[in-house]
């Protein structure tokens with residue numbers, strides 16, 4: 001057997017060799033035909049005329065493959081199928097190559113089956129489209145087309161060609177109508193996604209542009225601030241220089257006095273021990289009658305001449321020699337001892353007290369008077385009672401019934417099942433308005449698949465507001481939030497009365513409402529530190545604002561918290577005017593504490609910026625970093641109120657309709673808001689801004705970046721939701737206080753607590769009837785750029801400090817507002833106004849940029865005359 005096998009092998013090899021040879025010939029023929037066909041298109045016309053005499057030896061064909069090539073071209077192209085004839089040599093080459101290599105990648109019959117249709121269709125099509133070029137359609141294509149043309153007409157031929165191509169493609173590519181529709185849908189989806197992406201990019205670009213502009217504006221603002229500071233520093237340096245030259249003058253005078261003293265002592269024949277010892281003795285008067293000497297002594301500690309004070313009477317006979325020690329704080333006691341024990345002199349000396357340190361002084365005052373209690377201003381103030389809030393019907397809080405739960409569960413499972421998604425387990429958590437179904441999908445199910453079924457699940461549950469959280473952060477499950485058919489109302493009463501709120505130690509606790517697990521949810525505004533609220537109209541924004549204000553009022557004493565309320569809608573916050581004297585802050589010259597006029601908003605916001613700067617100054621001087629540390633230090637009486645220190649209440653700015661403000665006042669509002677949002681957190685100024693329209697030109701990049709706390713009630717579009725929350729979701733809420741809250745991390749779905757207008761009315765009434773402060777807290781004055789110009793100065797309405805300011809300026813011969821600020825302890829604005837009045841009265845010259853103003857009155861005598869004239 002083994003021998004037989006070895007004999008067979010060379011035989012098979014040989015067959016293979018033969019076959020390879022044959023296949024090489026086939027490939028060769030393929031190439032030959034291909035080149036012949038190709039060449040035919042260039043030389044076929046010349047060869048055509050000689051085609052009948054090709055057998056004649058003298059006839060030379062132009063074709064690259066000679067007569068044979070010319071013949072092949074004539075048969076296959078001219079008399080055959082035209083350009084479609086190229087299919088044949090390609091097939092031959094592929095066939096031969098396949099047979100030799102055995103490669104699966106080469107599929108000659110696959111190629112042929114794809115092209116066979118075109119062997120017929122293409123010649124007819126070319127004959128139909130280019131009847132003047134039979135060399136491309138071949139006689140066959142030309143004739144068939146001609147025949148069909150006479151039979152069904154030109155349109156008929158075109159129609160048949162088209163139909164046949166469509167049918168061929170349908171079979172070839174399996175193109176059913178469903179697939180066509182699916183393809184269409186896919187295309188539409190792609191277009192939609194592209195559009196969305198374009199929109200996103202556009203919005204992003206818009207946001208970046210606005211941010212850039214914002215940045216530029218802020219840089220400009222900072223530059224101006226810096227210039228102002230530089231000017232102020234310069235003014236102060238000049239004043240310091242003046243003081244120095246004054247000091248030098250004084251020193252010279254003092255030295256002159258010393259000289260005179262030495263001379264006086266010489267006259268009295270009392271020699272100081274040394275030259276230094278004489279320091280401190282201003283003059284010595286000798287009285288010969290009662291043998292006494294009066295020493296007029298300079299207070300060395302203060303380095304100031306204390307005129308006719310400290311007149312030490314030294315009782316001694318003139319003959320006795322007196323050694324006067326240098327007068328310093330330490331040796332005053334010593335002198336006293338010496339005078340009584342050794343010399344028997346009676347020296348009347350004021351006792352020098354050892355200075356207390358700040359800590360010691362604070363401890364002493366605290367032990368005498370106790371810590372500073374800001375609430376002592378209104379000692380009898382009563383916090384609003386909990387029963388002012390309505391409980392609402394208990395049946396309102398009944399939970400979702402079992403049947404609904406079961407039905408929802410089944411529908412969810414069914415829907416997922418229809419899409420081939422298996423579930424391992426499902427769990428329901430019932431919230432006040434929404435029930436959360438948590439599902440664990442079977443291994444291998446893609447989360448995005450479930451997320452995509454959001455609409456299908458909503459459809460099967462026939463409910464609005466389905467939100468799918470895939471996955472729930474930190475849980476590894478997928479959440480499907482389904483609104484309850486009978487939502488329960490979360491009353492403000494229930495959240496305020498909750499243990500969590502009552503025992504919280506947050507600085508500014510806000511009880512928003514309840515979570516999906518029915519827990520009371522409280523957040524600290526001081527930590528947030530600013531809050532942005534958005535929601536379409538009627539979705540619970542105003543109720544939300546009332547809930548926030550109510551929470552704060554229930555926790556804070558009027559001395560600890562002030563609201564600045566801006567209400568362009570004029571009706572939402574008016575109720576709070578009753579607590580003006582307790583909880584509100586306003587500009588000194590405004591009548592209403594609730595600001596409804598947009599022009600006033602600008603002044604108020606700028607005034608808040610001044611308050612912020614003032615507070616930063618106080619914090620800096622107290623060496624603390626934030627309001628909490630500052631107030632603790634102040635309560636411990638470590639900060640002296642004489643140095644301007646005061647207890648700082650939190651200030652919460654509430655703007656009800658921000659979009660309206662931006663529309664009317666634009667950048668003038670945006671700039672101070674952005675400044676406050678960026679800087680005010682440490683000094684206890686917090687912002688709550690609500691808007692119906694969360695579009696990018698209302699909520700600009702800078703504002704957004706500084707408002708990490710966001711609340712979204714229901715909005716109308718995904719884009720709005722993205723603008724406010726940076727993600728979709730708010731468009732799927734169900735309204736009526738259903739809200740999403742975030743501080744930058746996860747989104748929390750909450751049911752906002754409901755507080756009705758009559759309840760707010762009762763609370764404000766309760767507080768308003770109690771004794772309050774004489775007026776709302778006054779914010780620093782702000783004089784707008786236009787208001788402060790000298791044109792509007794009315795000299796008949798001069799500041800009460802006008803005369804003092806004028807004298808100060810004339811004595812110092814320096815027209816600077818900061819001098820007035822320091823010496824008269826004024827705010828920047830009042831000092832600025834005084835300077836304007838002084839200018840109008842002709843006491844100082846006009847504003848000269850960075851230089852101090854010129855003083856036009858040379859001395860006090862002239863000034864007094866001028867002031868008399870003015871009076």
Ligand SMILES: Nc1ncnc2c1ncn2[C@@H]1O[C@H](COP(=O)(O)OP(=O)(O)OP(=O)(O)O)[C@@H](O)[C@H]1O
Nearest residue numbers: 536537538539540541542543544736737752753754
């Ligand atoms: N937390 C809530 N619980 C129950 N119902 C609510 C809640 N919040 C709002 N609603 C209902 O929705 C209605 C509209 O709420 P609200 O006035 O707060 O809307 P809004 O967003 O301020 O509208 P607008 O912007 O037009 O002032 C309320 O009258 C109330 O019936």
